[in-house]
Amino acid sequence: MADNVAASGVIGHAPSRTAERHEARTAWLLSLPAMALVLLFILLPVAAVIALGFSDFELGYAGFKFVGFENYAELFSDRTFRRSLWNTTVYTAIVTPVSIVLALGLAMLIEAEGIGRSFFRTAFFMPVASLLVAMATVWQYLFHPTIGPINAMLAQIGIHGPNWLGASSTVLFGLSIIGIWQSVGFILVLFLAGLSAIPRELYAAADVDGARSGLDRFCLVTWPMLGPTTLFVTTISIINSVKVFETVKTLTEGGPNKASEVLLFTIYQEGFVYLRVGYASAMTVVFLAILVVLMFLQYRIQDRQVHYT
Secondary structure (H helix, E strand, O other): OHHHHHHHHHHHHHHHHHHHHHHHHHHHHHHHHHHHHHHHHHHHHHHHHHHHOOEOOOOOOOOOOEOOOHHHHHHHOOHHHHHHHHHHHHHHHHHHHHHHHHHHHHHHHHHHOOOOHHHHHHHHHHHHHOOHHHHHHHHHHHOOOOOOHHHHHHHHOOOOOOOOOOOOOOHHHHHHHHHHHHHHHHHHHHHHHHHHOOOHHHHHHHHHOOOOOHHHHHHHHHHHHOHHHHHHHHHHHHHHHHOOOHHHHHHHOOOOOOOOOOHHHHHHHHHHHOOOHHHHHHHHHHHHHHHHHHHHHHHHHHHHHOOOO
């Protein structure tokens, strides 16, 4: 009797194990195309960049040799690289917080407005869909020191407008204004999605508990419930700010006097203008390392304050 029960148990488990192995093989086969694409377009290029960072490879030359850490030693003594790193830091420190604050304020205004909500969503999202290269002419006109509307409006209140894109002291702030204009719409849409997901019952409960003013409801309900959205928005905003390139390439070419040269533009110059691919690869590795460190610090600090529902 016992032998029959044991045999039936073994027989019963055999098909289940076979089914599990079949499901595992099917899962691997289904994920194989995605894994191949990740390997081909992400892992292998990153490995190639890291390897080239230790070489003196230049485009147009057949041979190259490994030089160890010479590129990195030159990198940290390079004044242009240090200047571009500082400019990128200043640009990110301006664009990221201002974009997030403006987008959150606009999202709350649009969410509270019952009429024209779709129109405002579309209007603020248009800069995201616009080609920045095509908009460069518009921004050059807006920032023109003599005929530009921005300086004309400043003159109406007695302020002499600067040469926004032509002076070393103001070019980075001019580019930051363009960066804010470009990113607010995308962040706005994300905040609108987060606001629409907040249960209305929480506001009713907060009102019963004595949260009468809008500021009280924001601090007690809106801001805590927007934690996951804010974490994602901050991550995306920092990455996009650090990756600024199009505005610099189109409007300033890193000038005047390298006052607007940023990391990606320096990498582009070294790799595709001066053809120093090995040196540009070392810069790219440092650039990626900075992004990884920033994301790690942000998640360590901000994720503790996020409330997931």
